[in-house]
Amino acid sequence: MRILIADDSRVMRQIVKRTLRQAGYADAEVSEAENGQEALTAITAEAPDLVLSDWNMPEMTGIELLVALRAKGHAVPFGFVTSEGSPEMRAKAESAGALFLVAKPFTPDSFREALEPVLG
């Protein structure tokens, strides 16, 4: 199982990886991108099983990444891991095609709850 983490913060990418292990996904092959543009290139090349993306990033935001992917016909499962968890943001994420939105700060339990329906 391959998971791409897109976040402009190196420490947050590290915390997401740590939380994935704690949530039971220690076997996942994890790759990283520092912004949406870098993630778009990586997704096209690597075809991951899941994308975990921050919302607010330089170059290309998470929602711009998701819209660009769907416009290209790319159906990769996509979830947000973001500090912004308001109902409006969740609705915007869902309407763009995101499967879930995990709000920061998060726990291994909240990761498991979001990822299990997607990855099993």
Place this chain on the structure above:
Amino acid sequence: MTTTIERIQIVEIAETVCESLLEMTLHDVENLAAAAALDGHSATATVHISGATNVSVVLSGSAVIARRAAAAMFEMDEADLGDEEIADAFGEIANIVAGNIKSLLPEPSQLSLPAVSQGADLIVTIPGADLLEHVDLGCFGDLLSVALWSRDGADGTGQD
């Protein structure tokens, strides 16, 4: 637009964020002696919320707090941390605090990326902004402060 956010909401957000990221409990230290000790701040991270409400969130802490927080978040020894790691970690704490505060404010609005400064006697100035709330919290035996500044101004236009 009037911004209504309670002091206790800021305290709860900061406590939740730090318990999760740093695995530590913060303590509300609302007194003058504590405020006077803030003079030695050497790290600040500012995140702007812009839209229906225009608010800036400023996180400030000593070099000790910033370094210890980064060490906890990176799971690294403090001695191995550089300015880049400290700025990344401190900025991410501010980003998460601001994102959670944004969720309490009228939508739609957007969050900026965090701007982090490190140095001696830092002063953050946001032209035309009014202080809404300032919370001091005990963290790693030192003080961490969260300040909310309104940029909406008396005419409510949100123009800086």
